[in-house]
Amino acid sequence: MARSLTTYLDDLRDSRVWRSIFRSGPGQSNLHRALVVQSNVFLHLFSVKARKRVLDFSVTWYLGALTFGAFLILVITGVLLMLYYHPSVPLAYSDMKDLEFVVSSGVFLRNLHRWSAHAMVLLVFAHLAKVFYRGAYRPPREFNWVIGVVLLLLTLFLSYTGYLLPWDQLAFWAVTVGSNIASAVPLLGHHIRFLMLGGNLVNANALLRFYVLHCMILPLAAILFIAIHFWRIRKDGGLYAGAPTTTAEKEAER
């Protein structure tokens, strides 16, 4: 082969169209690598360099990254599921049956979304524990920890609102149990439940509300807070690399 794949890729990266979109051309220098990150609106949330030590598996177990991975799978499979779903009674349930018997790979799509949701809840708890046990919540990262707590709650609410959507017995009664907890809030309890369900019982209004929360409001909020979470990692000086050892580091961590 006269020209390798890499040279074709380099030609592509050097083309006018590629440059107009990505703003960085071909090249292997560190300057070029920095520009790839710096001149991209999404990637520039991250710093251009990272300490080598924090990339060891033992530091993070990549749990935050995996949580994000689960979130990505959920967004993709979720959008595909939306194409086959009507948030109304009893269509919602027959749509589940259609996924099973009519839609190609419908069962697979639903399975993948469901198991990824469970995985994300597990992973977010594991990430929290890992961050805690290695002391990575310490200043200047304290506010990123707080953003993490917001993300934990968003993850739980996302999973909970999604639980109702199949409109089967499991969904209906799980959400009934959950909404009864909300009514235990002193004074405001019943108002909160009414607001949550759009009525006094889990019914078609509740399904619509949960659908809007699950497919619009909560994912947008999650994306926003994940973006802040990542950006704060850069602003807080990269990932925490262990307890400060030298005096200079101790000063810096104060």
Next chain:
Amino acid sequence: MSDDKDFVAGFDSNARKAPVRVAFVTRRTSPQVKVADEDQVMTHPGVFLRVAVAVELLTIALVTLALAWDAPLEGLADPMHTPNPAKAPWYFLGLQELLHYFPPVLAGVLIPTLVVLALIVIPYFNINIQAESLWARDGAKRLRIVVVVAVALSVFLAFFDVWVALVPTVIIAVVMFLAARSSSQSASAMRRWLYSKPLSFWIMTWFLAEAAVLTAVGTFFRGPGWSWVWPWRS
């Protein structure tokens, strides 16, 4: 370097000819500035590649799971027909288990709110930031406090018949006792490690153990009327 003009910043210095850089390194400068001599890798491709591999492996695992195991789907929702027991999703079953013992305001509202608040404030307490061994100062006095708290908590749990939550409490209390009786000079590495742990470690570990036990009990050991069942007998 010979031209001393390079080092003078004044009204008449010409920034185009002799740029002068002033860097203010404050005490709270990001740690990255301080430890710049550490080995670094470029985020692209070093970090992105590793993350891509991690996410790829997760995807393979989840796709395999999705091919092998179907998500549950029961009959059409029927408000007139309550299943027994009616269970929340698994991550709320610890909460539902608590509701079995305590009044709803306590178990459903107060405890979750306090847990979230406790999580938020962790990084704002110096004791959690310094994270020195719980026994480093006043070891004997602190051990007495721990014993009193553990006994009070156990009595409280027993009073409400929360026997399942008593188990992790007692285990952690015993391990803490062992830790207090160890020192940084102990022969076994395990005991040195236990000794070094700060208060926040013990509280978080106790909390996670309780959450895991209550969730597992709610998920596997509860049947009709929230009565105790053995999962292998059904």
